[in-house]
Amino acid sequence: MDSRVPRSAPVPAFETTTRLFARALGWSPQRLLETFRPATADDLPALLDFRRRRGWDDAAYLRWRYGLTTVGHPFGQLWLLRDESKVLATIGSEVQPIRHAGHLYDGQYLMDVQLEPALEGAGGGAWLNQAMCEQASATLAIGANGNSLGLVRRLFAPLPNRTYHVLPLDAAVLLRQRGTPVALAALAGPFVNAGWRLRERLAKDAGMRALAIEEATGVAPEWLEAVHAALPPSLACVAPSAGHLDWRLFRNPRAAYRLFTAARGGRCVGYLAARHVPAEGGRLAAMHxxxxxxADEDASATLSALLLHAIAQARLLGCSKVFTTALDTSAALVLARLGFMSRQAEALVAGVQTPLPLPGVGGVGRWQITDLSFDNDGCF
Incomplete structure (x- = not known):
């Protein structure tokens, strides 16, 4: 379903939700506003107890994501409400610098919303989101579950939905999943796989062969800033600094990423980050x-070359598929040309709340939003 459908009744003004949520807590509106604050290291034991109620045991994640034991952590914060004995609600943010038309705006992405069960249905989710929207010039909503989908549609101006893209690498697995008898799938699989590999070889053109693909062990400001400077001016995208991207990809306790760069004539013209998702339980190994x-020049050839390199790495690791999501029509065309199959889902909703002159609201303009703006690291 497209997120640009007419939205239901709007969320009441912040003053109204403040009064209603404070009443549910048995507090005054002033106490609610004064109690809402960033978490500190002293809150960590209570936060871990609060999150374990949903089966989460993630002290390393909280320290990494929100810098709870780090002075001056610049990439995000976890905000909370707590009384003397326990945490009542949390909401997290990650800094999301938004680059568009030569400007860099201070954006944020919201995540890790959790309420004490007794407070669910009391307007706390709306209040937490509204309170956090006061903290940045632009707030992104990327993805939703059944509990938050309606709130995202009501509170945020709709962007086009992201689209899920998947490239099967093992035809036998795909055929079995679609009901083909096991013996027939095993017989046909190698022939289909050979055809897929031939398609990938034929996809390479002269523009791709002129590119040098290398794996980087860190993010260097020099090449990242060169890529950012050469982005299409009409594109709105999340563009973290080198330090931010390095933290996100290489210091993550839940997921280990690999970073591939593409250079033409010795100049970096693009990068791609991916992770190996190991087989676990009934899940087969994959590349995410x-x-x-x-860079704006020959961007399709650059993305094709980077994706083909990632696909080759996925094959070496025995992955059953390569997958991603994208909010970028030009990238979708490249993915389709390489054989990725696409589908949409309600959970891939996207939205923005901002007074800034950014494109994309109501489906006008061009955005690039990737899974970098989604807190699924190591979760699937």
Whole structure:
């Protein structure tokens, strides 16, 4: 379903939700506003107890994501409400610098919303989101579950939905999943796989062969800033600094990423980040592409080359598929040309709340949003 459907009744004004949520807590509106604050290291034991109620045991994640034991952590904060004995509600943010038309705006992405069960249905989710929207010039909503989908549609101006893209690498698995008898799938699989490999070889053109693909062990400001400077001016995208991207990809306790760069004539013209998702339980190994950025010149050839390199790495690791999501029509065309199958889902909703002159609201303009702006690291 497209997120640009008419939205239901709007969320009441912040003053109204403040009064209603304070009443549910048995507090005054002033106490609610004064109690809402960033978490500190002293809150960590209570936060871990609060999150374990949903089966989460993630002290390392909280320290990394929100810098709870780090002075001056610049990439995000976890905000909370707590009384003397326990945490009542949390909401997290990650800094999301938004680059558009030569400007860099201070954006944020919201995540890790959790309420004490007794407070669910009391307007706390709306209040937490509204309170956080006061903290940045632009707030992104990327993805939703059944509990938050309606709130995202009501509170945020709709962007086009992201689209899920998947490239099967093992035809036998795909055929079995679609009901083909096991013996027939095993017989046909190698022939289909050979055809897929031939398609990938034929996809390469002269523009791609002129590119040098290398794996980076860190994010250097020099090449990242060169890519950012060469982004299409009409594009709105999340463009973290080198330090931010390095933290996100290489210091993550839940997921280990690999970073591939593409250079033409010795100059970096793009990058792509991906992680190996190991087999676990009934899940087969896969490669998850989380992010890419491309200089404006011959961007399609650059993305094709980076994706083909990631696909080759996925094959070496025995992955059953390569997958990603994208909010970028030009990238969708490249993915389709390489054989990725696409589908949409309600959970891939996207929205923005901002007074800034950014494109994309109501489906006008061009955005690039990748899984870098989604808190699914190591979760699937």
């Amino acid at each position: 592409v989380i992010d890419w950025k491309l």
